[in-house]
Amino acid sequence: MGQKRHPMGVLIREDRMPHIFCPGCGIGATISNIAEALLESSLDPDKVSVVSGIGCSGRAAGYFKLDGFHTTHGRPIAFATGLKLTNPDLTVIVFSGDGDLTTIGGNHLIHAARRNMDMIVICINNFNYGMTGGQMGGTTPTGTWTTTSVYGNYEMPFNLPLLLTACGANYVARWTSAHSHYIKKSFLEALEKEGFCFIEVISACPINWGRRNKLRTGKDMVKFFLDHTEIKENPDPAEALIQMDTPILCGVFANKDKPGYLRAMRERLSQRVGIDVFRGDGKVELPETEEKLQKTVERPKKVEEVKIKLAGIGGQGIALLGLIMGRAACIFDGNQAVYSQEYGAEARGGASASSVIISSGKIDFPYIKNPDVMVVMAQGAFRKYRKEVQPNSILFIDKDLVKPYDLPEGVQVYAVPATRLAEQVGRKVVANIVMLGFISSLTDYFSLEAVKSALKMSVPKGTEEFNLKAFEAGYTYGEKLKRGEE
Amino acid sequence: MVIRKPLNLAKFKVPKGRVIVLAERCKECGLCIEYCPKQILEYSEDYNEKGFHYPVVKAGMENECIFCLFCQEICPDFAIFSEKEE
Amino acid sequence: MGKDVLTGVHFLSGNHACVEGAIAAGCRFYAGYPITPSNEIAERMSVRLPQVGGIYIQMEDELASMAALVGASWGGAKPMTATSGPGLSLMQENIGLAAMTESPCVVVDVQRGSPSTGLPTLVGQADVMQARWGSHGDYEIIALAPSSPQECFDFMIKAFNLAEIWRVPVIFLSDESVAHLSERVVIPPKEEIKLVTRKRPSVPPEKFLPFKPGSDLVPEMPIAGEGYRVHVTGLTHNEKGYPDLSAKVHNKLVPRLVNKIRKNADKIVEYEELFTEDAEVILVTFGISTRICRDVIKRARAEGLKVGLFRLITIWPFPEKRIMALAQKIKAFVTVEINLGQVAIEMERIVKERCKTFLIPNAGGAVHDPDEVFAEVKQIVSGLVE
Numbered sequence: 001m002g003q004k005r006h007p008m009g010v011l012i013r014e015d016r017m018p019h020i021f022c023p024g025c026g027i028g029a030t031i032s033n034i035a036e037a038l039l040e041s042s043l044d045p046d047k048v049s050v051v052s053g054i055g056c057s058g059r060a061a062g063y064f065k066l067d068g069f070h071t072t073h074g075r076p077i078a079f080a081t082g083l084k085l086t087n088p089d090l091t092v093i094v095f096s097g098d099g100d101l102t103t104i105g106g107n108h109l110i111h112a113a114r115r116n117m118d119m120i121v122i123c124i125n126n127f128n129y130g131m132t133g134g135q136m137g138g139t140t141p142t143g144t145w146t147t148t149s150v151y152g153n154y155e156m157p158f159n160l161p162l163l164l165t166a167c168g169a170n171y172v173a174r175w176t177s178a179h180s181h182y183i184k185k186s187f188l189e190a191l192e193k194e195g196f197c198f199i200e201v202i203s204a205c206p207i208n209w210g211r212r213n214k215l216r217t218g219k220d221m222v223k224f225f226l227d228h229t230e231i232k233e234n235p236d237p238a239e240a241l242i243q244m245d246t247p248i249l250c251g252v253f254a255n256k257d258k259p260g261y262l263r264a265m266r267e268r269l270s271q272r273v274g275i276d277v278f279r280g281d282g283k284v285e286l287p288e289t290e291e292k293l294q295k296t297v298e299r300p301k302k303v304e305e306v307k308i309k310l311a312g313i314g315g316q317g318i319a320l321l322g323l324i325m326g327r328a329a330c331i332f333d334g335n336q337a338v339y340s341q342e343y344g345a346e347a348r349g350g351a352s353a354s355s356v357i358i359s360s361g362k363i364d365f366p367y368i369k370n371p372d373v374m375v376v377m378a379q380g381a382f383r384k385y386r387k388e389v390q391p392n393s394i395l396f397i398d399k400d401l402v403k404p405y406d407l408p409e410g411v412q413v414y415a416v417p418a419t420r421l422a423e424q425v426g427r428k429v430v431a432n433i434v435m436l437g438f439i440s441s442l443t444d445y446f447s448l449e450a451v452k453s454a455l456k457m458s459v460p461k462g463t464e465e466f467n468l469k470a471f472e473a474g475y476t477y478g479e480k481l482k483r484g485e486e
Numbered sequence: 487m488v489i490r491k492p493l494n495l496a497k498f499k500v501p502k503g504r505v506i507v508l509a510e511r512c513k514e515c516g517l518c519i520e521y522c523p524k525q526i527l528e529y530s531e532d533y534n535e536k537g538f539h540y541p542v543v544k545a546g547m548e549n550e551c552i553f554c555l556f557c558q559e560i561c562p563d564f565a566i567f568s569e570k571e572e
Numbered sequence: 573m574g575k576d577v578l579t580g581v582h583f584l585s586g587n588h589a590c591v592e593g594a595i596a597a598g599c600r601f602y603a604g605y606p607i608t609p610s611n612e613i614a615e616r617m618s619v620r621l622p623q624v625g626g627i628y629i630q631m632e633d634e635l636a637s638m639a640a641l642v643g644a645s646w647g648g649a650k651p652m653t654a655t656s657g658p659g660l661s662l663m664q665e666n667i668g669l670a671a672m673t674e675s676p677c678v679v680v681d682v683q684r685g686s687p688s689t690g691l692p693t694l695v696g697q698a699d700v701m702q703a704r705w706g707s708h709g710d711y712e713i714i715a716l717a718p719s720s721p722q723e724c725f726d727f728m729i730k731a732f733n734l735a736e737i738w739r740v741p742v743i744f745l746s747d748e749s750v751a752h753l754s755e756r757v758v759i760p761p762k763e764e765i766k767l768v769t770r771k772r773p774s775v776p777p778e779k780f781l782p783f784k785p786g787s788d789l790v791p792e793m794p795i796a797g798e799g800y801r802v803h804v805t806g807l808t809h810n811e812k813g814y815p816d817l818s819a820k821v822h823n824k825l826v827p828r829l830v831n832k833i834r835k836n837a838d839k840i841v842e843y844e845e846l847f848t849e850d851a852e853v854i855l856v857t858f859g860i861s862t863r864i865c866r867d868v869i870k871r872a873r874a875e876g877l878k879v880g881l882f883r884l885i886t887i888w889p890f891p892e893k894r895i896m897a898l899a900q901k902i903k904a905f906v907t908v909e910i911n912l913g914q915v916a917i918e919m920e921r922i923v924k925e926r927c928k929t930f931l932i933p934n935a936g937g938a939v940h941d942p943d944e945v946f947a948e949v950k951q952i953v954s955g956l957v958e
Contacts, residue, residue: 004506006564013803016814017564023513023538028562036559046799051643062803062815067796069646070805070815072669075639078631082640083796085627086601086647090797108639111632180559218515218562273622280601280649281795284625286576294580296758323754327583330756337583339754364867365942366753366860 011035011045013065020059024210024218026177026203027057027124034095034122035064037184041191048091051080053105055131057097057124057203064095074105077112080119086280088118088262091191098125102158103138113167116195118260120187123160123198124177126205134208141242145212160200161237161253170195172254174240176202176225179250186252194260202229202248213244297334305359306445307368311385312377313351317432321375322354324436324454325446329358332450338366351381358445373443375435376402377418396439398431414442414481421473426466433459433467434474441478448475503553503568505543511565512540518557518566526550527557541566576624577762584757586750587612587654589721590680591620592757593728594652596765599678600626601649603640605633605659608692609748610682613654634659638666638679645675646804648795650732650769654680657699658689660706660743667741668707669806671829674739674783674791676770678731683747683859683910685936695748696936697859698911703743704888710826712833714840715743715888717859721755727885733768734840738832739790745887747910749860749939773800783825784811789832833889842885843894847873851880853953854898856919857908858884860939865908867942868949877953887915892922899926903956906930908945928956 006014012035021028038048045066052061054073061068071079076094084092094101101109101123112119128146129135136146139157146153164172171193173186183201190197204210204221215221230247237253259267262278270276277284308325312318319341326339341354355368374389375396376382382402389395392410399415407413416438422431433455440451452468459467480486505527512534518541519527526547529539543551551568558567577596584592590613594602602617604610614630621628627644631637637653644651655663660681670677683699685691703715714734718724724746735742771792773780782802785791791811794800807815808822833840844862846869848854855865862883872879882898882905884891899905904927907916916931923929932948934940 004508004567004569006508006567007558008564012564014564017508018511018513018536019563021562024515024517025562028564029560032561032564033559046801047797049796062805065801067646067801068803069643069796070803070807071639071642072665072806075635075666075669078636078639079643081629081631081636082601082603082643082645082649082651083647084643085629085640086644086649086651087795087797090647107632108636111636178560218517219520222517222520222560269622275622275625277625278622278627279625280627280644280651281647282598282600282626282649284600286624289575294582296581323583326754330583331581336756337754339583340752363755364863364870366749366755366863367939369941369943 008032008035008039011038011065013063016063019063021056022207024204024206024221025056026126026201026205026221027060029177029180030122030124030183030201030203031060031063031095033180033183034093034187037187040184041188043091043191047089048093049083050093050095051076051083052094053096053100055097055100055129057095058100060095074100075108077101077105077108077119077121081112081117082280084117084119088279092119094119094121096123097130098123098127098139099129099137102160106138110163110167113164113169113196113198115261116168116170116258116264118194118196118262120190120197121199122187123200124203125160125200126203126209128205128209130205130208134212141244143244146209147212157242159237159241161240164198165237165254168196168258169198169254170256170258170260171197171252172237173198173252174200174202174250176229176248176250177204178222178225182231182250189255193257194263195258196260202242294331297332300334300360301447301450303329303333303335303358303360303445305357305361305363306373307371308356308358308373308375308445309353309368309371309385309388310355310375311351311353311381313380316377317429318352318377319354320458321432321436322356324451324458325356325358327458328446328451328454332453333446335360336363338363340366351378351384353381353385375439377431377435379403396435398435414438416474416477418474421477422470425470425473430467430470433470437471437474438478441475442482501553502549502571503551504571505551505557505566505568507541508565509534509540511563512538513563514538514540515562517560517562521556521560523554523556524550524552577759577765579759579761582757582759583754584721585612585752585754586718586721586724586746587682587752588616589724589757590654590728590744590746591616592759593725594678594732595620595624596725596759596762597650597729597732598767599650599652599732600624601641601644601651602627602653603629603631603637603644603651604653604655605631605637607656607659609684609751610654610656610680612751613680613682634662635665638663639669641677642666642670642673642675645670645677646796650676650736652678652680654682656682656684656692657686657696657702660699660702664707667713668709668711670741671707671711671713672806673804674793674829675741676735676739678728678735678742678744680744680746682751683745691937693748694937695860695910695939697747697861697909698914698936699745700887700909700911700914703745710830712830713740713743713888714738714833714886715745716885717745717887718750719859719862719883720750721753721757724750725757725759729765729767733766736768736770737790738836738840739770739793740833745859747859777801781811782813783809785828785832788836789828837889838893840886841889841891843891844883844885846881846883848880848882848898850878852878852903853906853949853956854880854882854902855906855908855949856882856884856915858887858915861908861910864940864942864945868946871946872949877950879949879953884915890918890922895919895922896926899923902927904928904930904952906932906949906952908932908940910934910936910939
């Protein structure tokens with residue numbers, strides 16, 4: 001007679017039986033209960049994935065005949081997050097232990113609950129680290145004995161229903177491994193829900209925990225669970241702390257219908273980006289968009305390499321000024337340009353600088369040691385950077401805000417009342433754009449058309465005309481200066 | 487007022503099952519023996535390959551299984567189940 | 573925007589170019605945690621990925637980010653994250669998982685001054701060794717180093733293709749300097765970008781062995797939900813994917829993971845040479861330091877010094893064969909890197925007595941000063957003549 005097949009054989013890897021769990025261990029029974037519930041549900045098992053971490057319960061993923069992922073210690077929820085968001089059609093179950101999920105992986109647990117990430121977490125809580133020989137952990141009840149709490153544990157354990165409820169999980173339940181029917185029922189309920197569903201299963205660990213706490217066998221532990229649990233309708237999670245001298249409170253602690261992560265994301269994004277489906281595997285049809293190519297310039301403008309250093313104080317738009325110059329040279333004149341910002345936490349608020357190198361040829365060293373041109377928009381910036389002004393170089397300044405001193409020989413200074421002109425145009429903030437117009441008038445680093453195009457693409461939509469006015473103000477001032485009128 | 491009719495026991499048929507034990511998977515935790523509501527199971531005299539006594543149906547109780555599936559659900563080792571007898 | 577490939581001419585920072593390269597390569601999943609100087613990658617990803625129907629998720633830490641990448645990879649994504657040294661340290665655990673489970677993914681490391689918190693806003697290149705063996709155990713990965721925003725774009729596509737072909741995490745060793753330079757970036761038309769995807773199962777589930785390698789030592793990769801019902805574990809596993817905790821299986825699996833890169837190195841390795849035909853001294857460098865060395869070589873050549881450049885595009889695997897060949901005919905290699913000798917030690921190992929090896933180190937915070945490098949190179953060259 002051939003061996004009869006276990007009814008769970010379709011969902012369990014029978015080629016790996018007997019499993020590694022100790023006699024009387026509650027993990028196997030819980031795996032069996034979940035498998036049975038899956039069979040009862042209408043789910044296609046091909047579309048169900050189980051993710052586990054490390055530890056005894058972590059081996060669960062290897063016993064389900066499903067796509068199963070045995071990941072790193074504490075990280076199954078994070079792994080499952082990536083899997084679920086990549087393919088939202090999957091039902092993703094995290095099956096792991098208390099040490100894995102709540103202690104080393106505690107951060108992932110609370111954040112997945114906060115995000116209401118769409119997954120079901122089965123947390124086997126056996127009060128200790130079984131795989132490594134029975135050490136205490138974040139769920140070991142106070143006063144109980146483990147191999148690393150040989151005088152009795154004096155720490156408080158997590159109250160998981162309270163923690164998970166507070167973090168915002170949609171569904172939170174607790175049972176013991178003796179409550180097969182309730183585990184099944186809770187799991188089937190969770191399958192119908194979106195968002196984060198957490199089922200804690202207080203589980204028998206007779207060999208490593210029970211043995212040290214007068215519950216030597218699986219039978220003793222199951223009897224203890226049946227005698228020392230209290231099942232309530234709508235139990236108060238605040239009363240769910242596990243203590244050895246009071247009954248373990250079981251039941252469904254939270255059953256809400258807040259939008260899960262995927263729905264919340266879709267609701268927020270679809271309208272704004274014009275797409276309904278978001279998934280990491282790229283199986284999304286993108287709407288047709290107009291081609292707006294910025295083509296390569298056919299005949300680039302010739303320019304000798306010039307190194308421009310821009311300095312000012314926070315809020316003057318020094319960075320934008322450099323960016324526009326770079327874009328003008330690069331995108332619209334067909335040249336090479338390197339733009340960089342002095343970068344550091346201390347740059348905020350104080351004087352800061354950025355630099356642009358423009359050239360027809362390739363630029364190797366991307367920074368500026370000896371600037372050909374310096375643009376200084378504030379006295380503080382002048383003080384900080386004045387030693388970088390080179391002999392025979394060019395210095396552009398805001399006429400009202402910068403009073404240069406101790407300049408090296410041969411420096412040609414061009415001054416424009418940029419801030420004042422900006423105020424006349426309407427707003428002080430465009431002083432940088434006035435300066436840009438001024439520089440454009442007096443130099444030949446980029447073509448006028450190029451710099452205007454770059455300006456338009458770099459300022460906020462709707463402010464293009466206003467910025468062009470500021471540009472013209474600076475440009476006109478420069479033209480007048482050339483004619484000797486200013 | 488709800489009037490409860492007495493059950494007509496004759497109309498209800500207790501299901502019948504047949505217990506099957508996959509002896510080599512058993513680790514002798516005894517949960518099935520302990521929690522069988524009809525108390526039809528006992529430890530085997532024999533050992534399995536790992537040296538465990540596995541459950542067997544007590545002599546003469548072969549027809550007593552009521553297909554409640556308690557043993558199957560509580561077994562941590564996928565070692566026992568029941569098949570419905572028609 | 574709203575398109576996946578932004579064909580045309582752009583002026584982009586290295587970090588932004590990485591994003592466009594990734595999206596052009598088919599990346600639709602990003603999980604990360606903010607860290608300077610990589611933040612512009614996360615920021616632009618959070619804008620761009622929703623526009624192309626992808627997923628941006630900001631995780632609770634780098635441990636989670638990297639774990640999410642491995643999960644996404646098995647879900648069928650081409651996933652990526654970006655970080656800097658301290659974050660890369662936290663990612664090592666699951667980089668190991670990705671290596672062991674052969675999960676394609678790309679990790680951008682925008683290197684900053686280190687160790688520890690070091691110089692968050694300033695350049696470094698000292699994660700070379702961490703990129704290779706930062707996680708425990710024997711494994712091999714691929715690492716690429718760009719020297720410009722254009723290369724950030726181009727190499728990101730390379731990085732995703734290599735990850736898919738060899739089923740390894742690819743570490744993209746950018747640095748603060750490249751990350752924050754803005755330059756001309758030309759994005760080609762979509763049809764000109766060559767993309768590769770991982771080998772997929774060629775037999776039905778009942779005949780499939782998920783970790784049975786092909787002749788290239790790489791197994792075919794199923795993804796979750798396709799009916800293959802695979803078991804994937806970080807434990808030592810047999811070809812079926814089941815844990816098999818024996819020396820025999822371990823000695824089959826781990827050498828394969830290593831050899832699929834080492835034995836295929838010729839197909840992976842990339843480098844760039846300048847004036848090496850007649851060079852007596854060759855500068856060896858990578859990433860941003862390439863540009864300093866190019867500047868130095870121009871000056872050296874102008875003065876008639878026979879100095880050449882050997883620039884690593886892939887740092888791992890290391891271009892051993894070519895370096896050995898060059899070592900036969902030159903007098904010295906001079907390694908220029910923003911660390912205290914991580915590539916240099918590899919050079920010494922390979923070159924042995926074939927020629928001399930020198931290092932121009934720099935602990936970080938700024939790129940090398942080209943004047944100083946040039947002066948040192950001149951000194952080395954004159955020392956060799958005597």
